[in-house]
Amino acid sequence: MTKDDDPEAYIEAFERHTLMTGLDQSYWASQLGALVVGKAQAAYRALSREDAWDYELVKQAILYRLEINLEHYRHLFRAKKGSDER
Template structure:
């Protein structure tokens, strides 16, 4: 397991350490000392401040480090509500992270926790979606997280197959454009026209009474 760096997320590092310890089969009696030797900064200071007895207990070491770094229910609440990075906003990844954060934020003994959790995650899931996906999902008023996930993934799939149509139409209903009104013709008015048959103003040759009279005369 590589040593922790200042750029590492302490919580993510501890989780990675636990996974690594399980994979390699490290005896849990040595977890505390191994973690204490790998962490740096405030985490290392928290470990060194422990009594010798507590420094040998992994749960005590982990609790002390998280406390020193202020990783507590309020920390998870803030992360739950905060705007997520672009790479996390893929619907399935986003929903899983919100559920994980809620598990660390809300006490599991809370009354009717499952129903509460569903509504909290559903609300935040919709808030954190991409803007166009968010509008589409909200228009369909999903009642639970799974329904919201199906809507979000269906919209994402349609963006892949029909990107141009979606860009022009999309889930948001844009106001219809008013038809352009034709401007009055700049051509001359009837008063300015001159009939080339009779030479009179005010009409075209096809409307000329003289032409109609001439045809009647020829026919008779």
Template sequence: MACRWPTTDWAVRLVPLLSGKARAAYVYMDMVDSLDYDKVKAAILAKYDINAETYRLQFRSTEVKENETPKELYARLKENYAKWVQPQHHTKEEIGETVILEQFLRMLAPDLQVWIKERGPVSAAEAANLADTFMAARRKTQPWTFKRWKGSKDSNKFQHSFPTTVRAIHED
């Protein structure tokens, strides 16, 4: 219970405070759903296109603010992590799979990343299967290769790509 209000009253108390896109999200809700705070919150977040990917990007791009203490930075990181991964709703294996999926996608060519993300895999294994499907469909005309990352200072870093989908690659 927040502010000693029963959770059943939260949506009703929130509505008068809504404006703009948040109010529009509420107005177009089903009457029964509009009384459920969690559904109202989900509708507002969806209207603003705020989702796990938003929080992942915030987590990964966090920078130290001027005059911010280490504890404050830690608190912001922890909050963005919790919103991204939602550890209270997932097992440690599922969380690990989320991190592995993110890293796996980072290692692929941008066009392949987009193609896989459009299909919404929930695990790195599923993403790998999708990448295999992508490769198999193009194998006869475009062999799979490893290319050095453009501008990479570390010449041992590679990125998966297809020759026709990668712009000029820095050659040593």
């Protein structure tokens, strides 16, 4: 993942790829952690070794660090709604 990638789209593509290639889910967290950069990589490194094995925790930590949350979606919705009214 580069700094220009949409984190959610990247994670979705990652999950599809791992499913299509048959990668055992126990490896997903470490594989995703190795592929991300910047703030996402910092989020992965900040996890304990035990938590770094849990894919859902890794994914949540990355999205949290990148501020992909409910407020993020509200902002996108309001921006879209405002541009539609113009």
